[in-house]
Amino acid sequence: MDTRAPRRRVGRAERERQILDAALAVFGERGYQGASMDQVAERVGVTKPVLYTHFGSKHGLLLACIARARAELLEVTSAAAAAASTPEEMLRRGTLAFFEYLESRAPEWTVLYSESAVAGESLEEIRAQQTDFIAGLLATQAPGADAQRLTGWANVIVGACERLALWRTRAGVSSEQATEYLMDLVWSGLAGAAGGPSSPPERTGDNPPS
Secondary structure: OOOOOOOOOOOHHHHHHHHHHHHHHHHHHHHHHHOOHHHHHHHHOOOHHHHHHHHOOHHHHHHHHHHHHHHHHHHHHHHHHHOOOOHHHHHHHHHHHHHHHHHHOHHHHHHHHHOHHHHHHHHHHHHHHHHHHHHHHHHHHOOOOOHHHHHHHHHHHHHHHHHHHHHHHHHOOOHHHHHHHHHHHHHHHHHHHOOOOOOOOOOOOOOOOO
């Protein structure tokens, strides 16, 4: 008589989450080119055809990993900004959430940037998403600015955040410090462009003003 407990049936959403988690682990360890569907399937504990049923191909699996990261990034930055009471705090909180999210999900972003030739379009979609999000925040600081100018400013911030995210990891700079570096330049510039006060933002980091 077989006394083993029956295996729990896993729903589609949970199975896909398990597959994406495993894929990110394998991609992070071996790189996209060096990873195989067999390795991902073994990590999950399913057969390789199950992976193809859910995602179609290894490339489809990579794109699904990036799509999940894009959705999560928008969720955390939007929630952070919504908790703020002033335009400056919206940008500060949203920027800090961006850095903290990248730090917490380092394997996804390592894969994303190291495989930009494979995932270039998806990377641009993330940039476009964050640009639209930040342009909306900036509109509260400069309500008279035209849409093109707001988009231009937002592209500058997104580019700066991306470079800061890559640099701070190598330099051992915290999310809070990176946020302060961005705000040092961006907020004063925006205040001047919007015709408002040009005093620098209140510093919350560990480097006091001179």
